[in-house]
Amino acid sequence: MNFNINRIKSIIKKEFAQIKRDRRTIAIIIMMPIMELLLFGYAASTSVDHIPAAVLNNDIGEESRDLLQKLVNSQYLDIEYYVKSMDELEKIIDSGQARAGFVIPPDFSDHIKTGKTAQIQLIVDGTDPTTAQTVLSGAGAVVQSMSVEITQQYRGAIVSSSLDLRSRVWYNPDMSSIYFNIPGLIGVILQTVTLMLTSFSIVRERERGTMEQLIVTPITKMELMIGKIIPYVIIGFVDIVLALALSVFWFRVPITGSITLLLLFSLMFLFGALGVGLIISTVSKSQLQAMQLSMFMIMPNILLSGYMFPREAMPEIINAISRVLPLTYFIKVLRGIILKGNGFAELYKEFIILAAFGIGFLTLATIKFKKKIE
Structure with missing residues (x-):
């Protein structure tokens, strides 16, 4: 077989010329490795610290304050909430504002001074086993260290432990992954x-030559967008029902909250996800380009939403980026309803945020589509 080097060179030159004209592909070629390196470098970490905690301190002695200060100095925990009742402590942990709660009894300091064993109760949110294990080991180490100090100070020798940490793991007692x-x-x-399917919807019409037929019809831009979305909303609902059924009956993960509420939040999330897909479809020139942009969007969602890695382990700038991803809030909703049994009262903020994402992305998709056809 004979090869003509000049013809091969011409094909290579032509291919580079086509790539050069496709600025979106060039952007993906340059940005994808940079983005993945930065995201994996900063977000892919299981070393969790500065975990938000709440304290119910019924003791007025110096010893309890000393214990709390040692917990903060360990840098594993940040005591952000001081509550006055168990109900308030439970609400803060239920809502996810705190991942751990300490309950110090009123006789804590007196028991230490009289040589008795002083108890501390630790309540841990077990929905994230990595974070929960960090809380248990970090708090255990601090209590053990303080126990040794107290034993030496009040008894003159290291004997039995003078502090007793009683731990309870909520929502996921076995800390099952x-x-x-x-x-x-x-x-x-x-x-x-949903993102992959909708990202092809408009660009597919353009490639098949049927977009002009849609443009000349009396249908408005918003009507077209809604018509494009509704089938995928139905598909999304079918998918989530199948996923929930498989979770319950195959993986034996019980749904402790309201399924109706979960489906309502899923609807809000679907509109946002579908809106992003429509935006991708309106700015893409081909289905291949739409797929590339979809993958470009999916990767940050998987890494930054808290699905794979604890958000507490991420630097603040990466954590800030995660707050503009709808999946971050939807995963919190899923774990809150399925594992904690959260109701609307604990998740109303996420509902508002997901609704805002849905409205915003659908509006932006409509605007971008109008610019494309005029």
Whole structure:
């Protein structure tokens, strides 16, 4: 077989010319490795510190304040909430504002001074096993260290422990990774499927030559967008029902909250995810380009939403980026309803945010589409 080097050179030159004209592809070629390196470098960490905690301190002695200060100095925990009742402590942990709660009894300091064993209760949110294990080990180390100090100070020798840390893990007592992964995976699958499908919807019309037929009809831009979205909303609902059924009956992950509420939040999330897909479809010139942009969007969602890695382990700037991703809030909703049994009162902020994302992305998709056809 004979090869003509000049013809091969011409093909190579032509291919580079086509790539050069496609600025979106060039941007993906340059940005994708940079983005993945930065995201994996900063977000892919399981070393968790500065975990938000709440304290119910019924003791007025110096010893309890000393214990809390040692917990803060360990840098594993940040005591951000001081509550006055168990009900308030439970609400803060239920809402996810705090991942751990300490309850110090009123006789804590007196027991230490009289040589008795002083108890501390630790309540841990077990929905994220990595964070929960960090809290348990970090708090255990601090209590053990302080116990040794107290034993030397008040008894003159190291004997039995003078502090007793009683731990309780809520929502996921066995700290099973299945309970942590499955709710998040439902959100990831739902976003991936709907985003990929809708990102092809408009660009497919353009490639097939049917877009002109839609343009000349009396249908408005918003009507077209809604008509494009409704089938995928139905598909999304079918997917989430299948995923929930598989979670319950195959993986044995019980749904402790309201399924109706979960479906309502899923609807809000679907509109946002579908809106992003429509935006991608309106700015893409081909289905291949739409797929590339979809993958470009899916990767940050998987890494930064808290599905794979604890958000507490991420630097603040990366954490700030995660707050503009709808999946971040939807995963919190999924784990809150499925594992904690959260109601609307604990999740109303996420509802507002997801609704705002849906309205915003659909509006932007409509605006971008109008610019394309005029």
